[in-house]
Amino acid sequence: MSLATRRARIPRLSRFGWLMGLYAENHVRFSRLFPSTALAVGTYRSSVGDGLDLQLDVIERHPYTTELRLTYAMRDPVTGEQDPSAYLRLYHDARQLEVTNCYVGRRWQDVIGMYPPAAEVLDHRTRMNTFLGKWLEYLAERGHGVATLRPVDAGTTAGDFDEKNLAANA
DSSP, X not given: OOHHHHHHHSOOOOHHHHHHHHHHHHHHHHHHHOOXXXXXXXXXXXXXXXXXXXXXXXXXXXXXXXXXXXXXXXXXXXXXXXXXXXXXEEETTTTEEEEEEEESSSOHHHHHOSSOOHHHHHHHHHHHHHHHHHHHHHHHHHTOXXXXXXXXXXTOOTTTSOHHHHHHHO
């Protein structure tokens, strides 16, 4: 049996399969930091004393998904947008976390254009979700998580933020 024959037997992961793997890894990383089942719609802040407070917005909850935004409380001096900022869709049943839009100095339209080919969209989604994975790892290393997360939105009451549930999910 030749080496070429052995290589042919190893299954290859498609680019789409790789992206789905990133979604699953990011779900695990995010769930370890912030168990979303305990978070009501509202704004939360995590502070670890390093001057870079993390803001987590729970935008909308649906039966099978939750829409989120993760950002620092910093503004891009040119656009006024919070930078970096990632809009996330958490799929509860599939255990996937997808970056739907990411702002790191530029909008996706500025990066890949208004009508990019499908392969370019897939590459861009892979880059955004790789960025999220690295960011979540960094946040965990800095100490962000359930213990540092506090509600800050005036619409969020203490009863909406179930600290017992958060501690149980940690």
